[in-house]
Amino acid sequence: MAKVAVVLSGCGVYDGAEINEAVLTLLSLEQQGASYQCFAPDREQMHVINHLTGEPVAGESRNVLVEAARIARGNIKPLTDARVADFDALVVPGGFGAAKNLCDFAVAGAQMTVQADFLALARDFHQAGKPIGLICIAPVMSAAICGEGSRCTIGNEAEVAAAIEAMGGEHLECPVSEARVDTEKKLVTTPAYMLAGSVSEAYAGISDCVKEVLALS
Template structure:
């Protein structure tokens, strides 16, 4: 069994890329549990946001290059991800998921997904390999595989949006996880509900542990 886990990043920073605390927690948990991770990101451009003011600064940057800030330079283009070599895949949250990996931030339930990402996630699913996701990354799974169970917390409006995507939102608290055994999907609300960084690390650790457990079955 391979002990490699793919981690798909979407930039660097909650407003325009991967949520750094969630991404770091994912990498930490994978390593702590004795697995090795490899990071991937698409070769696309993003509009950056000033994280002090929360306003766009209209600077075009590479999603791959921004993501490399989190992975300390060790990263590959998403198109090069060979799903046959990995036990599982995990997607940290952050608005980059909704802006750079999809257009969920702009189109909601009518969103489309980066075609390469959709292909890779479908391959993981077809090979019966688990997929994990934090916070706002969860709807991506619903779009790729309809009728699956995920969690984005306990908000009714959120549940409605997931239903429109063809999925089922299971109400969960901050550090809890939703496990779709049939599809091998594991999701956690994480920063959608968490108020402290220690809660985020607990939530992500719970998710990663279950993903790796499912990768052995």
């Protein structure tokens, strides 16, 4: 049975991990015979968003790990506890947390930096020849993790695709129901809610992403 490290970036589409994507990732892993352990950075998230209004909440701070524990039902560990030797693959659901708490793409665009602990872990997976699945907006980190020429997708959003190319990646267009595989880099990506209009649409691509990741492990 393959064992997969799943990195979450908080809880909630606007400031953390996209909840549907995270749950669908865990469901797909179970359905396809893999086990998993969730991790998240033990740090303050970039900001807190009121998900009813979409507006930032002044004066409030939340911890990424504590928030992500909501999704994982408490079964989660600090990112610094993750060891590549213990796992066969790495999967990262999307949501703005991936672009705010795992990196700063949401504010820096193509000049982004990736959070140091996450970058070190993800690069260790890549250097160990273990597959990585990046979902939704998370593929903007592809070149930073897997090197120049990394082939990935966020669907067909032109501005984000251009930023991926500017950072040294190669963007591939992809429908919501599919994933794209860079066999050389052992990198699998899917658009999920970059394109999805429903939970079932997101599930189709995420399930395909998980299938391809497990096939490479």
